[in-house]
Amino acid sequence: MQIRQLSVNYLPEQDRILLRVNTATSEEMRLWLTRRLMAGLWPLLNRLTNQQLLQREAAGSSLDPADDDLKKMLTDYRKDQLLREADFQTPYEDKPAAFPLGSEPLLVTDVDVTPQSDGGLRLHFHERRQAQEQRNFRIQMEPRLVQGLMHLVEQSLQRAQWAEPFGTSLGEDDASLGDAPASGKPRYLN
Numbered sequence: 376m377q378i379r380q381l382s383v384n385y386l387p388e389q390d391r392i393l394l395r396v397n398t399a400t401s402e403e404m405r406l407w408l409t410r411r412l413m414a415g416l417w418p419l420l421n422r423l424t425n426q427q428l429l430q431r432e433a434a435g436s437s438l439d440p441a442d443d444d445l446k447k448m449l450t451d452y453r454k455d456q457l458l459r460e461a462d463f464q465t466p467y468e469d470k471p472a473a474f475p476l477g478s479e480p481l482l483v484t485d486v487d488v489t490p491q492s493d494g495g496l497r498l499h500f501h502e503r504r505q506a507q508e509q510r511n512f513r514i515q516m517e518p519r520l521v522q523g524l525m526h527l528v529e530q531s532l533q534r535a536q537w538a539e540p541f542g543t544s545l546g547e548d549d550a551s552l553g554d555a556p557a558s559g560k561p562r563y564l565n
Contacts, residue, residue, distance in 0.1 A: 376402075378520060382467040383527035385535040392531045393480060395467070396514060403471035404512050405480035406500055408528075410537050416486055417532065420496075424521055427494045428453045431518070457522040481510050494518040 377399040385392050392408040408416075428450045487499040495517040502510045516524065 376400075376514070378514065378516070380465070380467050381520070381524055381527060383524070383531045385531040387535075390535075392528070392535065394528075396512075397468055397471065401468075401470070401472035402475050403473075404476050405474070405478075406512065407480045407482045409483070410535070412483055412486070413528075413532065413537060416488075417528070419488060420525060420528075423488060423490055423496065424454075424525060425450045427490055427496070427518065427521075431494045454522055454525075457519045458526055460519055461523040461526070463523075463526075476510055476512060481512060491515065494521075496521050 378396060379399045380397040382395040382397070383392060389407070390410070392413070394406040394408055396404045396406075398404075425446075429446060431453070481500060481502045482504070483500045484503045485501050487497075487501070489497040489499075491497055495515065497513065497515045499513045500511060502508075
């Protein structure tokens with residue numbers, strides 16, 4: 376399956392992110408990504424994509440002895456380079472010919488992520504509800520497409536206001552869950 380376009384949007388009324396994948400044959404797969412799923416998936420995707428970029432950068436030599444600032448600088452540079460090649464200007468084509476998974480989005484319950492030797496990733500999305508209703512979808516993405524997806528997901532996480540908790544566990548100034556937040560505003564854990 377050749378991917379033509381990706382769309383990632385936060386839908387506040389659902390409190391979910393809708394990922395739509397449009398193929399070269401005008402098929403569309405729709406997937407719901409929940410906050411709970413993204414809390415585990417987002418750090419994993421970031422770690423794997425950074426490792427993949429560093430492996431490509433090293434070209435056979437090891438960057439393990441390099442300091443973290445150098446590694447971050449290299450990965451940021453490569454991400455920017457890949458994003459410059461991406462097309463974020465073309466509107467998403469919203470006229471699919473077919474929905475192989477059905478018109479209702481697949482509610483993703485877990486994702487298997489496999490790094491590829493070319494620097495890309497294979498993502499296998501699963502919806503595990505009842506035995507007779509299990510649906511899944513597998514996608515293989517080359518590095519440029521992976522970075523495009525990461526960019527779109529990051530924008531959606533920011534719109535959803537989910538991004539900050541994924542970067543840190545608790546704020547350093549929050550010593551315990553029982554303390555009142557410094558801002559005076561209520562804090563909700565769920």
